[in-house]
Amino acid sequence: MTAPRVYVEPPLAGGATIELPEGAFRHLVQVLRMQAGEALVLFDGRGGEYQAQLTSVAKRAASVTIGAHRDVERESALDLTLVQGISKGDRMDFTIQKAVELGVRRIAPITTERCNVHLDADRQGKRLEHWRGVIVSACEQSGRTRIPVLEPVRRFDAYLAASAGTVRFVLDPQAQTSLAAAAAEVGQDQAIAVVVGPEGGLSAAELALAVRNGVIGVRMGPRVLRTETAGLAALTMLQAARGDLRH
Secondary structure (H helix, E strand, C coil): CCCCEEECCCCCCCCCEEECCHHHHHHHHHHCCCCCCCEEEEECCCCCEEEEEEEEECCCCEEEEEEEEECCCCCCCCCEEEEEECCCHHHHHHHHHHHHHCCCCEEEEEECCCCCCCCCHHHHHHHHHHHHHHHHHHHHHHCCCCCCEECCCEEHHHHHHHCCCCEEEEECCCCCCEHHHHHHCCCCCCCEEEEECCCCCCCHHHHHHHHHCCCEEEECCCCCCCHHHHHHHHHHHHHHHHCHHHC
């Protein structure tokens, strides 16, 4: 079996012995039933990863000895941001998880007119913490060595103002230009952001506001896609056309 991969936030160093974070301890020892002497892989999000070994396992804690650093790089050369209208519960988790697997560098959750999720400041903080956990788990599973940035929750108009200068596409079934055609006009080294509405999509006023702010409306075919499908399909198309799925 492949050795489990675990993200550890403090910087790692070969030869050191550390105690597993609580969440990693629960997963590796209480769920996977790993024992002292078994191998695992650690990464700290700063690039590369470390071979490691469980050296002691107690009832409530376990220690790990860090081995050699491996300078592996599994990040996409394509600088992608998913700007996602917040959707309900598992749909948002699913979208974030798969976007990480598809190589995004940033995830920007936005609120829009048709959002069915309304978060006060306290709930925003809790959701961001939960979504960061989803991101970390997806990195552990997919082999990524760097953690994508999770931006703060913003209104759509605030996002537009803050992201001026970025190449931005907004998914619109009524757009005249296809995503493939629009992406072909973007420079190879330019960053791309994909804007996806929540359940119910973006309103006509929001789409008009996006266009006035320089966002390019694009379509992906004749069918209307659900919010948890649309962004992932767009990211896959961009990776296939310009990123690491070309090879």
